[in-house]
Amino acid sequence: MKALCFTLCGRTAFFKKPEVNSYYYFTYGNLHKVALLGIFGAILGYGGYTQQYNGSESKKGMEKGYPEFYEKLSQLKVSIRPNAKRGFIEKKIQQFNNSVGYASKEQGGNLIVKEQWLEEPSWDICVLLDCEEAENLKEAILNHKCVYLPYLGKNDHFADILDAQIKEVTEEKSGEGRIDSLFIKQNAEIVLRQSLRGKTGMTYKYQENLPHSMDEWTNNYVLETFVYTDAGTKWEQQEVYRVGEKLRMFY
Numbered sequence: 001m002k003a004l005c006f007t008l009c010g011r012t013a014f015f016k017k018p019e020v021n022s023y024y025y026f027t028y029g030n031l032h033k034v035a036l037l038g039i040f041g042a043i044l045g046y047g048g049y050t051q052q053y054n055g056s057e058s059k060k061g062m063e064k065g066y067p068e069f070y071e072k073l074s075q076l077k078v079s080i081r082p083n084a085k086r087g088f089i090e091k092k093i094q095q096f097n098n099s100v101g102y103a104s105k106e107q108g109g110n111l112i113v114k115e116q117w118l119e120e121p122s123w124d125i126c127v128l129l130d131c132e133e134a135e136n137l138k139e140a141i142l143n144h145k146c147v148y149l150p151y152l153g154k155n156d157h158f159a160d161i162l163d164a165q166i167k168e169v170t171e172e173k174s175g176e177g178r179i180d181s182l183f184i185k186q187n188a189e190i191v192l193r194q195s196l197r198g199k200t201g202m203t204y205k206y207q208e209n210l211p212h213s214m215d216e217w218t219n220n221y222v223l224e225t226f227v228y229t230d231a232g233t234k235w236e237q238q239e240v241y242r243v244g245e246k247l248r249m250f251y
Contacts, residue, residue, distance in 0.1 A: 002129045003243065004138045006164035009122035013152035014115055025115045029089060030082055031123050032210040034221060035153055041069025043140050045147030070214055073133055077239060079248040081181040083122035087206030087228035090119040121152065126248055169241040176234050183249040185225040188233040202231035
């Protein structure tokens, strides 16, 4: 089996949490699969949420279906590894003016926006080359071609794709080891072993509810609890592959 592997990074990123949209706009703490598929959709030229309804508000929420990028790419098997100490990417609140005129009903049409941005984000991405869409993505990225400019959650945050290469991967069938990527909590059990000095073998654990998929009727995010840790794990019937010397879980 082979996989397309590269580093995805930028100066800032903003993956908006839809639950809160007043006073402050908050971001998820890491890149999630739906956002990653959106980046791939931009590279391949697939339509997004706007194109889904062709601008018709009367259709919104009344028809079952996904945006084109998700419909075509949701079958991709991906692995995401944060390149940040202990998996935590620093965040900062940014304040700026949106003065396009229609942004606010206040006098002057000026809206003061306060957003939480990820600072210097970077992730190692792997995509299994097991279907036609994965092969199309491989050709586009290796040949430095894209239809639309990829960005990290919002068009203020340009994305860089670095060190793209094809790697051999082998399925790990032992069912035990340290998974060096984000993984769904319920898919693996953390194993803590006492050492002679009383240490448990885990020095950090990042955990957050992140979008894993989309609801077909509402297009709302479907969340799963993701974990990134240096502890050992056990798993059963999960797609874990050895990439170089590291184990990566794909989903």
